[in-house]
Structure formats: structure tokens, C-alpha cells
Amino acid sequence: MPVVDYLELHDGPPHLVGNRCVGCGATYLERRNACANCGAREFTRVRLPETGRIESFTIVHRGVPKHVGPFISVLVHLDDGTYVKANLVGVPTDASMVELDVPVRVVTYPTGTDDDGTEAVAFGFTYDRTDGGATR
Amino acid sequence: MNDDVWIIGTAMTPIRRHLDRDVLDLAVEASLGALDDAGMTMRDMQVMAVGSQFEPFTFGQQVQKQIGQTGIPLYNVHNACATGATAVRSVVMEIKAGEADMGLALGVEQMTAGSPPYRTKSSPIRRLFEPEGRDGHVLPTEGILGTGQMFGVFAQTGTDYARRHGGVGFEQFAKVAEKNHAHSTLNPLAQYQRPYSLEEIMHAEMLAYPNTLPMCCPTGDGGAALVLVSGAKFRTLDPDVRRRAVKVSAAVMTTDPYDASGFAQPNVNTLTRNAADQAYERAGVGPQDLDLVELHDCFATAELVHYDNLRLCEPGGAGEWIDRRGPWRDGEIPVNVSGGLISKGHPIGATGVANIYEVATHLRGEAGDRQVESARVGLTHVIGLGSACVVHILERAAT
Numbered sequence: 020m021p022v023v024d025y026l027e028l029h030d031g032p033p034h035l036v037g038n039r040c041v042g043c044g045a046t047y048l049e050r051r052n053a054c055a056n057c058g059a060r061e062f063t064r065v066r067l068p069e070t071g072r073i074e075s076f077t078i079v080h081r082g083v084p085k086h087v088g089p090f091i092s093v094l095v096h097l098d099d100g101t102y103v104k105a106n107l108v109g110v111p112t113d114a115s116m117v118e119l120d121v122p123v124r125v126v127t128y129p130t131g132t133d134d135d136g137t138e139a140v141a142f143g144f145t146y147d148r149t150d151g152g153a154t155r
Numbered sequence: 156m157n158d159d160v161w162i163i164g165t166a167m168t169p170i171r172r173h174l175d176r177d178v179l180d181l182a183v184e185a186s187l188g189a190l191d192d193a194g195m196t197m198r199d200m201q202v203m204a205v206g207s208q209f210e211p212f213t214f215g216q217q218v219q220k221q222i223g224q225t226g227i228p229l230y231n232v233h234n235a236c237a238t239g240a241t242a243v244r245s246v247v248m249e250i251k252a253g254e255a256d257m258g259l260a261l262g263v264e265q266m267t268a269g270s271p272p273y274r275t276k277s278s279p280i281r282r283l284f285e286p287e288g289r290d291g292h293v294l295p296t297e298g299i300l301g302t303g304q305m306f307g308v309f310a311q312t313g314t315d316y317a318r319r320h321g322g323v324g325f326e327q328f329a330k331v332a333e334k335n336h337a338h339s340t341l342n343p344l345a346q347y348q349r350p351y352s353l354e355e356i357m358h359a360e361m362l363a364y365p366n367t368l369p370m371c372c373p374t375g376d377g378g379a380a381l382v383l384v385s386g387a388k389f390r391t392l393d394p395d396v397r398r399r400a401v402k403v404s405a406a407v408m409t410t411d412p413y414d415a416s417g418f419a420q421p422n423v424n425t426l427t428r429n430a431a432d433q434a435y436e437r438a439g440v441g442p443q444d445l446d447l448v449e450l451h452d453c454f455a456t457a458e459l460v461h462y463d464n465l466r467l468c469e470p471g472g473a474g475e476w477i478d479r480r481g482p483w484r485d486g487e488i489p490v491n492v493s494g495g496l497i498s499k500g501h502p503i504g505a506t507g508v509a510n511i512y513e514v515a516t517h518l519r520g521e522a523g524d525r526q527v528e529s530a531r532v533g534l535t536h537v538i539g540l541g542s543a544c545v546v547h548i549l550e551r552a553a554t
Contacts, residue, residue: 020284020293021291021293022292022293022294022296022299022300023290023291023292023293023296023300024286024290024291024292025290025291045413045415046415047418048290048418048419049289049290049418050289050290050291055413056413074315074318074416075311075312075314075315075318075420076311076314076364077302077307077310077311077314077363077364077365077366078361078363078364079298079302079304079307079362079363080360080361080362080363080364081304081306081360081361081362081363082297082304082362083298084295084297084298087298087299090298090302092301092302092307092311092363093301094301094311094315094416094419094420096416100415101415102415102416102418102419102420103419104300104301104302104419104420105300105301106298106299106300106301114325114364114365119314119318120318130294130299131294133282133283133284133293134282134283135283137283137284139284139293139294141299141300142300
């Protein structure tokens with residue numbers, strides 16, 4: 020089960036989905052009533068790209084859930100222009116290890132189970148080393 | 156029609172952990188202090204606005220029940236960290252509209268006593284996953300999908316600025332806190348009053364990179380209040396009151412315009428720029444005219460980006476500006492000579508009134524050891540995340 024409903028696990032490789040405004044193309048991750056940009060009231064469900072770039076980060080040490088530990092929070096600008104906040108995973112929690120403006124890709128991992136044994140699956144981003152030139 | 160508005164009374168409580176006083180004690184001290192300072196009473200007030208982010212229901216009326224129930228209109232205001240400034244602007248607007256010629260604006264917060272509602276309980280892990288809310292989350296997402304904690308959100312504001320502009324790193328952000336802690340050593344109202352070395356700041360506990368503990372505002376209690384009058388009323392007042400008066404040359408409020416990134420990470424830049432530009436235009440002054448600025452340094456990372464947003468430094472040059480001590484009290488434009496939220500403290504509802512108190516006190520020449528010499532024009536700025544921005548430009552009475 021996805022940790023949020025804008026994570027799609029079943030339609031091909033895991034990816035995010037958004038609600039795209041029919042009026043102006045603004046794309047939102049959460050359920051919407053109307054568009055904050057143009058006021059239109061209709062949206063279409065769209066598949067979002069699995070790749071983007073990091074624009075900002077922080078490494079959070081205080082107020083962190085015990086089972087999580089220090090983590091890297093990033094703002095990712097997906098290749099279609101949509102923004103999403105998530106964790107950067109697979110990278111040490113050291114500011115000198117965080118690179119901005121380089122390609123990242125969606126990854127998923129289990130983040131807990133409920134009393135019925137249902138597993139919650141979270142998404143994060145990791146450096147996309149397959150996308151040429153990302154290893155500077 | 157002359158729509159000038161003037162401040163004729165100000166007061167502020169020290170910001171402390173006031174464990175032996177309740178929020179009404181703080182509200183009353185600030186309100187009666189401002190009335191006494193103006194030489195007025197509640198009978199002279201025709202409107203009142205009371206800002207508190209966390210007090211429920213008709214809190215302002217509870218204050219009236221302590222200081223005077225005269226039947227006047229009252230606005231209870233909450234607007235996150237812009238709460239106090241929004242209360243001030245509400246009174247300014249009533250006066251400008253001609254509905255009142257004198258009013259009281261109060262901002263107050265008690266955050267350390269009792270069991271404050273702002274401390275959110277951590278949600279227990281649900282027994283069975285079930286999608287909840289507009290994002291259909293099945294677990295609390297803090298720490299899983301990045302951070303929504305304030306020190307982390309504003310940390311990302313800072314690292315975004317550093318990405319876009321050169322000369323900004325951990326040290327530049329830390330220098331902001333070094334400055335504000337140095338400034339507050341002169342302010343008896345401040346919650347912290349001791350200097351911190353740059354090294355001490357950079358080696359302190361990291362809350363959210365690059366914000367260490369002394370780069371983050373503390374939790375505290377306090378209140379501040381203002382008495383405001385119309386230009387017409389002002390001209391009828393005693394010369395001694397007029398001599399100490401401060402003119403409100405601009406009172407501007409903005410919210411954030413649509414921005415694709417704003418749903419994931421609040422953009423505190425655009426609405427601040429919009430508010431500052433409107434305020435400069437309305438007041439007919441520019442950044443070069445400012446003798447002091449009190450801006451919203453909830454975190455060191457926030458202060459640095461607002462140097463640029465408020466046009467205090469060259470575009471993109473906030474790092475270079477702090478490096479050359481431009482915002483220090485003996486620099487080009489002193490910023491947060493009170494110690495700012497980082498060191499003076501940040502009782503949320505009080506903050507937007509307290510920073511007007513600070514600037515007005517300098518413009519009156521009554522700031523004691525921390526007085527900015529010959530101050531004539533000042534600017535105050537607050538941001539309530541979500542977001543609301545309020546900018547006031549204040550000028551000393553011509554004498």
C-alpha cells in the first residue's frame with residue numbers, strides 16, 4: 020500500500036501521479052477543488068515523470084521520528100515542472116554529500132506494516148547515475 | 156482627506172518564560188502600558204484588534220473584561236507569525252476607512268506555560284493503514300516525505316538561496332545569528348542577552364542543516380501593544396504627545412501568489428518582495444533611506460534571504476552583505492538591533508507588534524543603550540508561513 024495516494028505502485032514501475040488542471044496545466048499532488056492559478060474546476064489524472072532535479076535540501080536532526088533517524092529532506096523539480104518534497108535516500112546525512120541540480124530518480128522502499136501485515140511503501144529520490152554526466 | 160495614521164503609544168513586556176503569569180497578565184501589561192504611554196484610556200479607543208495565534212474563541216473580549224468593556228468593535232486576529240502585524244494593520248485600516256479615529260492593537264502569546272495547543276502530539280502508529288486527508292497518507296509523513304518542521308522548511312529556503320547565488324554557505328548563515336545575539340546584549344527586553352561566538356554557533360547542536368540551535372528562535376512569552384490615531388485626531392493632541400509620535404507611512408499585507416513549487420515548499424520570497432515594493436512606493440522612500448529594519452528572522456536562513464527580498468543588499472548579494480557587516484548595528488542598514496526573533500524571542504502573536512515597538516522606540520530616540528543614532532525611518536517585516544507577509548514603514552514626526 021502506498022504511503023500517500025499520489026504514489027502509484029502497480030501501473031508499471033513505481034511513479035507519482037498528479038491532478039492536472041484542464042485550464043492552465045498546473046499540476047497538484049493532492050486532491051483539489053479548484054485551481055489556485057486559474058480557478059478552473061476540472062482536473063485530469065496524469066502520470067508524472069520519475070526523474071527530476073534537487074533545488075533545495077536540509078538535513079533534519081531534531082524532532083525526527085525515532086524509527087526514521089536523521090534524514091535529508093529535498094525539494095525536487097520533476098522533469099515536467101511539478102514540485103515534490105521527499106527524502107533523498109542512499110546518501111549519507113552529511114551536507115558535503117548532497118549535490119543540487121543533478122538528476123535524481125524515484126525509488127521506493129517499505130516503511131512499516133500495520134496489524135494486518137499490510138506493508139506501507141514510501142518513495143524517495145536517489146541520484147540518477149544512469150543519466151549521463153550525473154557523477155560530477 | 157488626510158489618511159495619515161500615527162502611533163502615539165507603545166509598550167512591550169520583556170520576553171521570557173513567564174511561568175508565574177497567565178496570558179491575560181501579559182496582555183494587560185502591554186495594553187495598559189501603551190494606553191498610559193499615549194496618555195489615553197480605553198474610553199478613548201474606538202476600535203481594538205487582538206492578535207494571538209493560540210488563544211481560542213473570543214480572547215480579545217477576555218482582555219477587554221480586564222481593561223475596559225466599552226462596547227467598541229474588536230477583531231480577534233490570527234495569521235500565524237504575521238498575527239500581531241495583522242492586528243496592527245486591522246486598526247490602521249479602520250482608521251483609514253474613517254470608522255475610528257483612535258484604536259488599540261495588541262499582540263500577545265504565552266507558549267511556555269500550561270499545555271499549549273501549538274505542541275502537536277505525535278500521532279501513534281495506526282493499527283490498520285487507512286488513507287487519510289487530501290494526500291491519502293496512511294502514516295505520518297514527517298521524516299518520510301521530507302520535512303514540514305519550521306526549522307527544516309526555512310533551512311531549505313536558505314539552501315535554495317545558496318544554490319542560486321554565490322558566496323553563501325553555513326558560515327554566512329551562522330554570522331546572522333552571531334550578529335543578532337550580539338545585538339540583544341543591549342536589549343533588556345530580550346529573552347537571551349549574551350553574545351555567542353561564530354565558532355560556538357557553528358558547533359552547537361544541529362537542528363536542521365544549516366540551522367543550529369542558536370540560529371533558531373526560542374519559545375517564549377510576551378506581549379506588545381500600540382495606540383494608533385488618525386491624522387485629524389493627531390493634530391488636536393498635546394504637543395508633547397505629537398513630538399513623540401511615529402507616522403505609519405505604509406502598512407502593506409500580501410499573501411503568496413500561485414507558484415508551482417509552493418505546495419511542496421513554501422515560497423517566502425515572492426510575497427515579501429511584493430510587500431516591500433508596495434510599501435516603498437506608498438511611503439515614498441527606498442531601502443537607502445532606512446535607518447533600521449526589524450525583519451522576520453525566525454531562523455538565520457530566513458534573515459539572510461530577506462536582505463535580498465527587502466532590497467537591503469545588492470541582488471544576489473546577501474552573503475557578501477553579511478560578510479562585510481552591512482546589517483550590523485554600526486553597518487549600512489542595521490537589521491534586528493533588538494536581537495531579532497533569534498535572540499529577543501518570538502512569542503508568535505506578539506512578534507509583529509513587538510517589532511513595531513522596537514522601530515518606534517528608536518524613532519522616538521528612547522532606545523537607551525541600543526539606540527540607533529538619529530533614526531528617522533524604519534521598516535518592519537513579518538512572515539506567517541502559509542503565507543502572509545506584513546511590512547510597515549515608520550517615520551519619526553517632523554520636529
